[in-house]
Amino acid sequence: MSVGNSAGFDRHITIFSPEGRLYQVEYAFNACKQAGLTSVAVRGKDSAVVVIQKKVPDKLLDPSTVTNLFYITANIGCVMTGMSADSRYQVKRARSEAAFWKYRYGHEIPVDVLCRRIADISQVYTQSAGMRPLGCIMTLIGYDDKMGPMVFKTDPAGYFCGFRAVACGAKHLEGGNFLEKCFKKKKDYTFNETIELAIHCLSCILSADLRANELEVGIVTQENPKFRTLTEAEIDNHLASLAERD
Amino acid sequence: MSSIGTGYDLSASQFSPDGRVFQVEYAQKAVENSGTVVAIRGKDGIVFGVEKLVMSKLYEKGSNKRIFHIDRHIGMAVAGLLADARQIADIAREEAANYRSDFGGPIPSAVLADRVSMYMHAYTLYSFVRPFGCSVVLSSYDEDGPHMHVIEPSGVAYGYYGCAIGKGKQAAKTEIEKIKMKEMSMHELVNEVARIVYTIHDEVKDKAFELELSWVGKGTEGLHQFIPAEVQEEAEKLAKKSLEDSDSDEDM
Numbered sequence: 001m002s003v004g005n006s007a008g009f010d011r012h013i014t015i016f017s018p019e020g021r022l023y024q025v026e027y028a029f030n031a032c033k034q035a036g037l038t039s040v041a042v043r044g045k046d047s048a049v050v051v052i053q054k055k056v057p058d059k060l061l062d063p064s065t066v067t068n069l070f071y072i073t074a075n076i077g078c079v080m081t082g083m084s085a086d087s088r089y090q091v092k093r094a095r096s097e098a099a100f101w102k103y104r105y106g107h108e109i110p111v112d113v114l115c116r117r118i119a120d121i122s123q124v125y126t127q128s129a130g131m132r133p134l135g136c137i138m139t140l141i142g143y144d145d146k147m148g149p150m151v152f153k154t155d156p157a158g159y160f161c162g163f164r165a166v167a168c169g170a171k172h173l174e175g176g177n178f179l180e181k182c183f184k185k186k187k188d189y190t191f192n193e194t195i196e197l198a199i200h201c202l203s204c205i206l207s208a209d210l211r212a213n214e215l216e217v218g219i220v221t222q223e224n225p226k227f228r229t230l231t232e233a234e235i236d237n238h239l240a241s242l243a244e245r246d
Numbered sequence: 247m248s249s250i251g252t253g254y255d256l257s258a259s260q261f262s263p264d265g266r267v268f269q270v271e272y273a274q275k276a277v278e279n280s281g282t283v284v285a286i287r288g289k290d291g292i293v294f295g296v297e298k299l300v301m302s303k304l305y306e307k308g309s310n311k312r313i314f315h316i317d318r319h320i321g322m323a324v325a326g327l328l329a330d331a332r333q334i335a336d337i338a339r340e341e342a343a344n345y346r347s348d349f350g351g352p353i354p355s356a357v358l359a360d361r362v363s364m365y366m367h368a369y370t371l372y373s374f375v376r377p378f379g380c381s382v383v384l385s386s387y388d389e390d391g392p393h394m395h396v397i398e399p400s401g402v403a404y405g406y407y408g409c410a411i412g413k414g415k416q417a418a419k420t421e422i423e424k425i426k427m428k429e430m431s432m433h434e435l436v437n438e439v440a441r442i443v444y445t446i447h448d449e450v451k452d453k454a455f456e457l458e459l460s461w462v463g464k465g466t467e468g469l470h471q472f473i474p475a476e477v478q479e480e481a482e483k484l485a486k487k488s489l490e491d492s493d494s495d496e497d498m
Contacts, residue, residue: 011253011263012254012260013259024260027261027262027263027264027265028265029265030261030263031265031267032265034264034265034266058406059423060407060408060409060419060422060423061406061407062404062405064405065404065405066404084400084401085363085367085370085400085401085402088360088363088364088367089364089367089371089401129259129373130259130373130374131371131373132259132261132267133261134371135267
């Protein structure tokens with residue numbers, strides 16, 4: 001591999017290094033892991049679920065203001081993994097894009113179209129010198145009346161893809177392996193099985209028994225396609241049935 | 247862990263290899279060099295206490311205030327670069343005025359916190375501007391009770407029951423965690439806040455300071471006001487007394 005000549009800026013702004021890498025984009029991926037949180041999203045037969053840890057680091061914090069789950073429209077929700085402020089910015093942009101689509105075309109934006117739009121915006125940041133990529137990963141879930149439940153993820157590089165299941169954040173590799181093993185054995189999950197798989201995955205890769213107040217769960221289902229977050233009591237029920245299964 | 251970002255800290259549009267934005271972290275350091283702000287949310291109100299360090303003997307009392315009124319019902323206390331903070335206050339006032347004009351009523355502090363945090367975050371994205379070197383605390387009281395939000399230079403905003411930002415924040419946080427704020431009335435909070443500021447003030451490093459106090463809550467009917475002179479005097483007297491008491495305890 002020849003060592004090309006670079007002016008030394010390839011690590012500082014989003015230009016190519018001699019080996020053809022974008023260092024700033026790679027560093028942005030590291031930023032997504034900085035917060036130390038991991039999220040898991042699973043698509044079942046007729047439902048889609050996102051789960052993320054809830055860490056309230058300061059006793060004086062008001063826990064009701066700490067969240068990583070956001071709704072984009074009534075029917076589309078997302079989990080944001082990575083830098084807090086960048087996440088809120090991207091959520092705001094997504095809400096704005098979804099609202100504009102509704103205004104322009106008269107119907108709700110589909111999940112994959114929204115994801116593509118956010119990914120295209122993220123790509124612009126990887127090609128501008130004056131801006132940095134956002135240090136956050138957005139995993140969108142929604143229930144489409146033609147396509148069924150959908151899970152889409154977009155990252156700082158501007159890449160996006162639909163998934164059957166995906167893990168993002170600090171422990172995404174372990175999460176990915178775990179989910180691959182589960183999906184090899186079984187491909188169709190009912191609503192309860194989907195939630196339990198997501199929670200089980202998270203507790204295994206974190207090697208910890210998670211409690212209801214350390215988790216946030218967001219769901220969309222065929223019966224109720226509106227994005228909603230589960231209450232602590234509902235999460236407790238799922239944890240209980242998970243414990244019984246084991 | 248070294249937090250020197252040599253080479254990756256030149257602008258807010260650069261990530262370091264481990265994914266940090268050093269310009270934002272340096273802005274947070276600017277906040278830590280300033281006088282402490284202590285804010286506590288009680289049962290039916292919020293009290294701000296600001297340790298305003300006085301640099302000169304010629305200083306005129308009451309100038310360079312670090313607590314601002316945003317509209318009539320929201321208070322903002324700042325730590326960090328005062329010039330940057332004045333910009334934030336202006337933006338907050340503009341947002342509040344626009345909200346009134348658009349929606350016909352006072353802006354909820356959660357909405358204002360959201361807008362101010364997005365504004366501060368925008369300055370952490372581009373290379374041609376620098377992040378704001380200040381943290382702000384917003385407080386208000388409405389039918390849902392008291393609300394308090396802290397916004398850092400990175401644009402991250404959370405709601406709090408008690409917070410301290412600035413030089414003495416660690417010591418202040420320890421003191422705040424000891425008190426049962428959720429049951430305290432506004433008057434009790436005033437005395438506690440004054441006591442905490444006096445306790446954490448470092449007599450050796452920083453000589454003189456002026457204590458700025460303000461409150462908003464049921465007692466002020468939701469209006470943000472500076473604390474009346476008699477209440478402030480009383481609180482400072484009690485604070486100085488408790489400091490002497492604890493000093494004499496140490497001597498024993």
